[in-house]
Amino acid sequence: MHIVKQLMAIPGVIAAGEFAYRGDRFSYEGALTAEFARMASILCRSNTMSVNMQSEIFDSFAENCGCRPVQGWIVRGGQATVCNIGNYFAFIENRPELLNDVMTIMRAKVGDIGDDLLVSLYARIGGDVKEALY
């Protein structure tokens, strides 16, 4: 089953979606309008790029410290949480054990994110991005 559909089958998941690392496409299911899903995709892609940049800095100080490549991030709100693994995101309610369940499923289904993520994220900058980054 597709990851987004699998996430949406869990009670308490408000919405889930997928965005292209290039930033030009997205898809989603759940309680979002298309415009809000577009905004959520931009927000998630931007945060993913930011934490990956930060992990590059950590790694430059302590190589192989275990952070890089970043797999995702979580923002925990008062009653809702946003989870992002790779190019998938989920908006969930704060219910007991739901965050752990969603993160377990996302990590298992999306798989380990590789070093090529940054190249994909920066692809629109142009030029030899791979050489510039590595």
Next chain:
Amino acid sequence: MNLDQLMDLPGALAAFSYTDKGDLKDHRVREGSEITAQVLDLLAHSCVANMAVATLEARGWESLTGQKGFEPLQGFSIVGLEWSAVVNGKCGVVMKNRDVNYEAAFNAIQACEAA
């Protein structure tokens, strides 16, 4: 909840506290871990930045969409390849991904802030 108690969380590799500007105040690191005080200091700075950005996004999102429930933020987590860091405004804990319990960690750092 103090740093020693945060180190009792499943898979905890490090626990740390930091100032409003992100400077490391105190820390504990599990023996044998690759994590250094320098990495924790950088992590603390990034946590302050990420919490600020997440607050901006949560406030903007609630205002634009009318959806509520994000503010006040309880914390932020960065999920690395081998470990995850869970932080709020003052404390953080780094845990091995294979043992991590995110909900327990978010609850623990909330208690740490209240201490």
